[in-house]
Amino acid sequence: MRPSRRAPVLALAALGRDALARFTTLREVATLLGEVILALGRLLRGKARLDIADTWAVVQASGAGALGVVTLVNVLIGAILAFVGAVQLLKFGAGMYVADLVSISTVREMAAVITAVVLSGRTGAAFAARIATMQGNEEVDALKTLGVSPVEFLVLPRVLALTLMMPLLYAYACAVGLIGGWAVAVGMLDLSSSLYWSRSADALAGTHFVLGASKSVCFGALVAFAGCFHGLRAGRNAAAVGEATTQAVVSGIVGVIVVDAVFALCAYALDV
Amino acid sequence: MSPMNASAQGAAIDVKGLRMAYGKKLIQEDVEFSVAKGSVFIIMGGSGCGKSTLLKHMIGLLPPAAGQVLYGETDYWAADVAAQDAIRRRFGVLFQGSALFSTMTLAENVMLPMKLNGDRRQSAAERRDRAEELLGLVGLSHALDLLPNEISGGMKKRAGLARALALQPEFLFLDEPSAGLDPISSRKLDELILDLRERTGAAVLVVTHELASLFAIGDDGIFLDAVSKKPIAHGAPKQLLDSCDHPFVRAFLRREVPPEGANDERE
Numbered sequence: 001m002r003p004s005r006r007a008p009v010l011a012l013a014a015l016g017r018d019a020l021a022r023f024t025t026l027r028e029v030a031t032l033l034g035e036v037i038l039a040l041g042r043l044l045r046g047k048a049r050l051d052i053a054d055t056w057a058v059v060q061a062s063g064a065g066a067l068g069v070v071t072l073v074n075v076l077i078g079a080i081l082a083f084v085g086a087v088q089l090l091k092f093g094a095g096m097y098v099a100d101l102v103s104i105s106t107v108r109e110m111a112a113v114i115t116a117v118v119l120s121g122r123t124g125a126a127f128a129a130r131i132a133t134m135q136g137n138e139e140v141d142a143l144k145t146l147g148v149s150p151v152e153f154l155v156l157p158r159v160l161a162l163t164l165m166m167p168l169l170y171a172y173a174c175a176v177g178l179i180g181g182w183a184v185a186v187g188m189l190d191l192s193s194s195l196y197w198s199r200s201a202d203a204l205a206g207t208h209f210v211l212g213a214s215k216s217v218c219f220g221a222l223v224a225f226a227g228c229f230h231g232l233r234a235g236r237n238a239a240a241v242g243e244a245t246t247q248a249v250v251s252g253i254v255g256v257i258v259v260d261a262v263f264a265l266c267a268y269a270l271d272v
Numbered sequence: 273m274s275p276m277n278a279s280a281q282g283a284a285i286d287v288k289g290l291r292m293a294y295g296k297k298l299i300q301e302d303v304e305f306s307v308a309k310g311s312v313f314i315i316m317g318g319s320g321c322g323k324s325t326l327l328k329h330m331i332g333l334l335p336p337a338a339g340q341v342l343y344g345e346t347d348y349w350a351a352d353v354a355a356q357d358a359i360r361r362r363f364g365v366l367f368q369g370s371a372l373f374s375t376m377t378l379a380e381n382v383m384l385p386m387k388l389n390g391d392r393r394q395s396a397a398e399r400r401d402r403a404e405e406l407l408g409l410v411g412l413s414h415a416l417d418l419l420p421n422e423i424s425g426g427m428k429k430r431a432g433l434a435r436a437l438a439l440q441p442e443f444l445f446l447d448e449p450s451a452g453l454d455p456i457s458s459r460k461l462d463e464l465i466l467d468l469r470e471r472t473g474a475a476v477l478v479v480t481h482e483l484a485s486l487f488a489i490g491d492d493g494i495f496l497d498a499v500s501k502k503p504i505a506h507g508a509p510k511q512l513l514d515s516c517d518h519p520f521v522r523a524f525l526r527r528e529v530p531p532e533g534a535n536d537e538r539e
Contacts, residue, residue, distance in 0.1 A: 054375070057375075134374075137371055138368065138369050139371050139373055139374070142367060142373070144333055145333070145363055145365045146384070146385050147357050
């Protein structure tokens with residue numbers, strides 16, 4: 001069959017439509033971001049109508065409620081880092097440097113990234129599902145008719161909660177990640193506990209913590225924002241909740257990796 | 273009561289030259305009607321004709337493509353944000369699915385509008401008393417501390433109505449209040465709406481295609497047509513049943529199959 005003469009035109013039209021759709025999404029992201037910033041400004045001036053009980057519930061769910069999964073994943077990541085590192089380091093008799101490897105990579109990189117990825121699948125998805133369900137049940141419309149901004153009432157508490165909780169979870173993730181590495185170093189490589197901890201202390205610098213903590217703040221805001229964004233733009237049918245949740249997780253994880261890459265470039269450029 | 277009569281009496285709501293569209297897709301145009309104080313106005317029409325969209329234009333959720341929605345002398349969509357907020361505080365809205373906040377008890381749902389928009393001097397105990405009074409009015413005094421997922425659909429509608437009444441609204445908007453209810457619950461809800469109209473003197477605007485309900489409560493109404501995308505009949509539902517010339521409206525209100533040609537493009 002001969003290709004249609006219109007095929008290139010149709011392909012170009014499809015490309016144009018796709019580009020316009022992406023532009024629309026970008027504009028929606030920028031709009032919501034602006035609204036969140038304005039709502040934060042109103043909150044700081046004491047004019048925002050924040051539901052304190054709801055905010056506290058979100059803080060508990062995204063903070064203390066996530067400790068179990070954050071512990072499990074970060075202990076295992078610390079242990080895996082130690083194990084994989086040890087296999088290579090032992091080849092040239094540098095097994096004791098496994099402490100340096102685990103501590104620097106955990107504090108500088110893995111604790112923040114892995115915790116953000118876990119929270120994207122857990123908390124970001126929960127935010128999207130909750131808000132999308134509210135959208136389907138007309139609860140968001142009900143808020144608007146009460147003169148309440150959904151951004152103030154639903155988005156701001158979640159973004160604030162996760163932005164505040166992430167650095168705490170990051171600090172906790174660093175601790176349990178180092179413990180995971182310690183278990184492998186002591187149990188399998190016959191390193192002494194004191195050597196592991198002293199090497200870790202020597203290897204770590206304040207800048208590693210500052211870098212990791214700064215990332216965790218950005219990741220927290222990003223994951224919460226992605227969840228709320230996809231929840232708010234969800235359709236009004238049952239399938240929309242699933243779609244919003246999936247999109248929130250994908251955007252959250254991709255966003256975390258992209259922001260992490262930007263941090264890596266900046267750290268390299270600044271020689272941190 | 274015809275729209276002309278409503279205007280003559282001093283309409284609470286005036287809709288003028290409203291054009292409703294989603295992007296380039298026209299939903300309805302030339303929509304004009306008035307709702308008098310203390311009357312129940314019905315928005316009628318088949319599925320997909322734009323009844324709920326019209327309601328969204330009226331309660332400030334969706335800006336129209338053109339036209340005015342006047343509350344008193346103020347055009348809602350031409351007003352500034354503060355004036356829109358002030359008008360919205362005079363609304364009570366019952367959504368089709370009740371839209372109760374699922375994490376709050378029924379009492380908390382009813383207290384929320386008071387907390388957000390009510391008298392700031394009102395204490396939490398006073399708000400709770402008022403919520404108990406309103407939930408008692410709709411026959412839910414036994415369910416104050418239940419969550420929405422612990423009650424039936426009919427109870428949700430009544431709780432939604434109690435929440436809509438929390439701030440003693442001048443304008444009460446009810447979207448399909450009796451949809452999905454059994455005939456007895458539906459009848460009770462109709463009586464409650466009439467009782468509220470008498471007690472509060474609010475202008476009540478109801479979106480429905482439940483025949484029993486619209487005949488029972490409607491003082492006036494408008495019939496939207498999905499084909500011509502214009503209103504095709506104005507007047508009280510009972511009056512339209514007796515005297516409307518339009519074959520589709522007559523068939524709709526008599527629950528009959530429309531005559532040949534009257535609904536060729538409708539389904």
